[in-house]
Amino acid sequence: MTKELTPSTEFPISHPADISDIMAVLKPRVMSLAIFTSAVAMVVAPGELHPIIALASILFIAIGAGASGALNMWWDADIDRLMRRTRGRPVPTGRLSRQDAFFIGIWLSGFSVVMLALSANILSGVLLAFTIFYYVVVYTIILKRRTPQNIVIGGAAGALPPLIGWAVSAGSVSIEAWMLFLLIFLWTPPHFWALALFSSDDYRRAQIPMLTVTHGRPTTRRQILIYTFLLIPVSVGIGLSSIGGPLFIFSAIVLNAIFLFQAWAVYRRTDDQSEKDRWAVERRFFRLSILYLFVQFGTLAMDKGLELIFVTNFFGLS
Amino acid sequence: MMKSDEIKNRRLRRNAVVGWVLTGFVVLVFAVTVVKLTGGSSLEGFDHTVRPSLLDTDS
Secondary structure (H helix, E strand, O other): OOOOOOOOOOOOOOOOOOHHHHHHOOOHHHHHHHHHHHHHHHHHOOOOOOHHHHHHHHHHHHHHHHHHHHHHHHHOHHHHOOOOOOOOOOOOOOOOOHHHHHHHHHHHHHHHHHHHHHHOOHHHHHHHHHHHHHHHHHHHHHHOOOOOOHHHHHHHHHHOHHHHHHHHHHOOOOHHHHHHHHHHHHHHHHHHHHHHHHOHHHHHHOOOOOHHHHOOHHHHHHHHHHHHHHHHHHHHHHHHOOOOOHHHHHHHHHHHHHHHHHHHHHHHOOHHHHHHOOOHHHHHHHHHHHHHHHHHHHHHHHHHHHHHHHHHHHHOOO | OOOHHHHHHHHHHHHHHHHHHHHHHHHHHHHHHHHHHHOOOOOOOOOOOOOHHHOOOOO
């Protein structure tokens, strides 16, 4: 499949692009997930990190995530305009040319990788480069339009930011960092398949082989339940590892129980029931999945904060 | 088609943002450089003289 870099007549351009369009092409929501998970990994990882280096590293990771979002919008402009969820994006609406999206993505990719390698360390720069490559080439270009396992395999791209954050702080990657990776990796399928359950028509129109399109919704519901089960041992494992603490363990027990209960509710439903209440349970599960990841990572950082306060106050150590 | 005023306003807004971003980048690189050079501790200002921390105090 070949793609032209020049702006196509399919997407009428209204130059010059507004700054808000340039921001939108960087996918701020995806950026926020990368910022949050990598920042938490920096906090919980061993090793001392100067706040200025931490701030600079988070910024360059965010720019790298934004760059991969721009390259994703460059490649997917043709299918983005077919889907309700994505047709308001800058490229399909003609507010930004495909060529602009491509060059924004390429330049920011190189810039973020070099700057992260210089300000933090080579390993984190290499990991960021690999993340961008994986998201753009492996997921967007190779997997997305070919296999219903697209978001399972491609989900690794979204799971890599904690590894980068860990590498920034510790200078290496340990088993705990891989467990954080695994948590996001296994969380991605239930999260995106819940979205696919109530956006299946969108994916069908764009001919994207999401599981709901290729195998139907009942199979998707079952797979959501399976992946939710698989999340539990990983979450508990993190709680028992060196980065876990009482807050994380407590929240992991409560969250996993609620998440599993909701996944079961999604599994038990039929499409007729879902149509009647406009996919209320599926939408709730999708929102819960966002909260799940936010709380899991948030409590890890809070446990680290508590540990520092405890050690400083009771043992006089810093 | 966009009006020329609108185009001018957009260009102005973009240029202003680019200016602020570049300023922020310069400040950030400077701050990172200082941290990297000092390793988190303060710089010793002993140009053209021997730094006391380098002297062998036993001899």
